[in-house]
Amino acid sequence: MRVVLAPMQGVLDHLMREVLTSINDYDLCISEFIRVVDQLLPEKVFYRLCPELKQGGKTRAGTPVRVQLLGQHPEWLAENALRAIELGSPGVDLNFGCPAPTVNKSKGGAVLLKEPETLYRIVNAVREAVPAHLPVSAKIRLGYEDKALYMENAHAAWQGGADELAVHARTKVEGYKAPAHWQYVDDIRRALPIPVTANGEIWNHADAIACARVSGCETLMVGRGALSLPNLADVMKTGCAHLGWGDVLQLMVRYTEQDLASEKADYYPSRIKQWFSYLRREYPAADLLFRDIRVLKETHPIRDALLHAAQTQI
Known part of the structure; x- marks a missing residue:
């Protein structure tokens, strides 16, 4: 089982990544999103949200940290993706899942799940900008108001060139309310030829086993659970005792x-x-x-x- 530490804006920042990766065997971290509007952002913005760039794109424990970008304009996202790579990010992640109203009102995050074509164009532009040997990943939810476009959005990300897809198994409207609909992630996994990561409602070893079984995914992503149980990644992988x-x-x-x-x-x-x-x-x-x-x-x-x-x- 691979375990990825999710991006949680304002919560799972570089300080928290440093602490959690020091006691867990995380395979990857995704940074908080860097908001891209209509310009190539200065280097200081990347370093502020992902200071691990100054140490080879890894936490001190050696866990890779991939920069995440959020925005709506393919060309500007592409330029900023290339800058992230040039500064040392081991790949780029694209945010199509943020449910924050302020972000969605400015046409960022989960609201783009209403527009599979825009999602495709963003992924495609970023994939063309990023060197082929480095991954471009995307994170989506199952939809905005409902799940009608969940498969269309997954296909848009893949056809745009995404190498990996993480799926938070709820819609934007469902927010963080239980349950997470892992069976939809399994549908996506079966339909796409790229690795799919399942995310949502993983709090302990039993949840991880259940999510892996229902979703069929070998890679799981955790966010809130990692804050609730600080050694969650190791608990998921080994079934070890919860941190005292x-x-x-x-x-x-x-x-x-x-x-x-x-x-x-x-x-x-x-x-x-x-x-x-x-x-x-x-x-x-x-x-x-x-x-x-x-x-x-x-x-x-x-x-x-x-x-x-x-x-x-x-």
């Missing part, structure tokens, strides 16, 4: 120190609370600690509470 709460606290302390030393330090309170919102699904103790810190607005009291909790567990 004490170890999770130590991991959060390490993440805290990295975050506070980064350019994102001002956002630490909201970011750590966001991680707690996912951890609460797996760890009852996370819910108890979150009750203490959710009213705190300053960085140092939150950090101190976390350090105290970690030291208490030792």
